[in-house]
Amino acid sequence: MTAWVNDDWTEAPVIDARDRGFTLGDGLFETILWDGARLRRFPRHVARLHASAAALGLSPPPGGDRLGGVSEELLRRDGLQSAPAAVRITWTAGIGDRGVLRPAVMRPVLVITAGAYAHPATPAALVTSTIRRNETAPSARLKTLSYIDNTMARAEAAAQGGDEAVLLNTRGRVAGGACCNIFIAKGGVVVTPPTTDGALPGTFRAALMDANPHIVERSITAEELARAEAAFITNALHERRTVSQIDGRPLDADHALLKTLPAPAD
Numbered sequence: 001m002t003a004w005v006n007d008d009w010t011e012a013p014v015i016d017a018r019d020r021g022f023t024l025g026d027g028l029f030e031t032i033l034w035d036g037a038r039l040r041r042f043p044r045h046v047a048r049l050h051a052s053a054a055a056l057g058l059s060p061p062p063g064g065d066r067l068g069g070v071s072e073e074l075l076r077r078d079g080l081q082s083a084p085a086a087v088r089i090t091w092t093a094g095i096g097d098r099g100v101l102r103p104a105v106m107r108p109v110l111v112i113t114a115g116a117y118a119h120p121a122t123p124a125a126l127v128t129s130t131i132r133r134n135e136t137a138p139s140a141r142l143k144t145l146s147y148i149d150n151t152m153a154r155a156e157a158a159a160q161g162g163d164e165a166v167l168l169n170t171r172g173r174v175a176g177g178a179c180c181n182i183f184i185a186k187g188g189v190v191v192t193p194p195t196t197d198g199a200l201p202g203t204f205r206a207a208l209m210d211a212n213p214h215i216v217e218r219s220i221t222a223e224e225l226a227r228a229e230a231a232f233i234t235n236a237l238h239e240r241r242t243v244s245q246i247d248g249r250p251l252d253a254d255h256a257l258l259k260t261l262p263a264p265a266d
Helices: 020-024 042-056 064-077 148-159 203-211 222-226 256-260
Strands: 003-005 008-010 027-034 085-092 109-116 124-133 164-169 174-177 181-186 189-192 230-235 239-246
Touching: 003 064, 020 085, 027 042, 027 064, 042 064, 042 085, 042 203, 064 085, 064 109, 124 148, 124 174, 124 230, 148 164, 174 222, 181 222, 189 256, 203 230, 203 239, 230 256
Parallel strands: 124 164, 124 239
Antiparallel strands: 003 008, 003 109, 027 085, 085 109, 164 174, 174 181, 181 189, 181 230, 230 239
């Protein structure tokens, strides 16, 4: 596997054991779909990465031209340029001494990797997790390296035969999935949770809502989720994926309302 680590190409990437991304999860990442011809929604990913770095007090990452050029060269070097692939950009706070406080001068670390990607072939089965998302925490609205809640929720769902987990927030409202945003169809409208309830501001979510301004962004209770007529989940890689069931209750995968949503241009 080829990787780009701090301006160097390497076949055997090595990260310093003192890197705060490794020891504390102090950093960010973006996962971007390469569709065989272009990086999908790339400007949205770059904008989110820069905004998230500013929110966490990290130094600004390189710009889109640099990140895009390196990503495409990486795909070429690994022979992935002609088929779907997932590109991951990781931006850490860099090396630090023991303890949680950052050094006075940070030297962030940039890592870019890529791998082949296959879109899911079937609708998703969702399972509500016992893990709650803290909607007030930075980790709820930023793609940080601190992903343990999502990892455990996804494993919990898989143990029950599910493909994805539903996380409620501390007030019992739907926040989103472990690795996705959630949309439901009910009463003639499509609804998705707001970021204030713990929904990650996903890039495909934003593109879909731009293309469909009639989508309603509001709180969804657990009870309302249980009565949803249909649902789908979104993320940057699989984009839009229909939901077949939630907690074992079948949903209408062919719901007419879902067919009226045009796909985003980007």
